[in-house]
Every structure is written in C-alpha cells, then in structure tokens.
Amino acid sequence: MSPGRPVRALTLPMIVLADLGAVRLRQDDIDGAVASWGEFLDCADGIRSVKVRDAVHDMRARLYRLRAVPGVEALDERTAVEAARTV
Numbered sequence: 001m002s003p004g005r006p007v008r009a010l011t012l013p014m015i016v017l018a019d020l021g022a023v024r025l026r027q028d029d030i031d032g033a034v035a036s037w038g039e040f041l042d043c044a045d046g047i048r049s050v051k052v053r054d055a056v057h058d059m060r061a062r063l064y065r066l067r068a069v070p071g072v073e074a075l076d077e078r079t080a081v082e083a084a085r086t087v
Contacts, residue, residue: 011051014043018055025062033062034071041078048085056082 021036037059044052056079063076 011047011049014040014047015051015055017043018059021059022062025066030066030069031071034069034075037063037075038078041075041082044082053083 017036017040021033021040024030024032024036040055040059044056060076060079060083063072063079066072067076
C-alpha cells in the first residue's frame with residue numbers, strides 16, 4: 001500500500017475490477033471475467049476491507065458454477081486464499 005493513501009482510495013478501483021468481471025460474465029465473456037477477477041486479486045492482495053471481502057465471496061459463488069472451465073480452478077484457489085485472509 002502506498003504511504004499516505006487511505007485504504008478507501010485504493011479499494012474503489014479494485015472493486016471496479018471485481019464488478020467488471022461480473023459484467024463480463026453476464027456477457028458470456030468468461031475469459032474476460034477471469035482476467036478482470038485476476039487483476040482484482042492482484043490489487044487486493046494484503047488489503048482488508050469489507051468491500052474486498054464481499055467481492056471475493058461473490059466471485060467464489062460465481063466461480064463455483066464455472067469450475068469446469070480451464071483457468072477457473074486456479075483463480076478459485078486464489079479466491080479461497082483471499083477469503084481466508086479477510087475473515
């Protein structure tokens with residue numbers, strides 16, 4: 001995290017990436033959703049926030065339905081790690 005920047009200032013752009021993943025999934029762009037969610041997890045690493053926690057739990061629910069798609073299992077494993085951190 002950048003010195004002097006509050007967590008709130010960093011959380012909003014991350015949440016946009018999580019939301020973008022959900023939008024792409026609704027558009028049947030699974031690869032785009034996985035990419036956006038991967039970027040979200042990259043940015044969220046180490047940040048504790050209710051919004052981040054909620055986004056991770058939402059992602060996990062959506063990823064569960066996609067577990068047969070290549071690349072989704074690895075992303076789901078990353079969300080499991082992040083979910084354990086934000087409890």
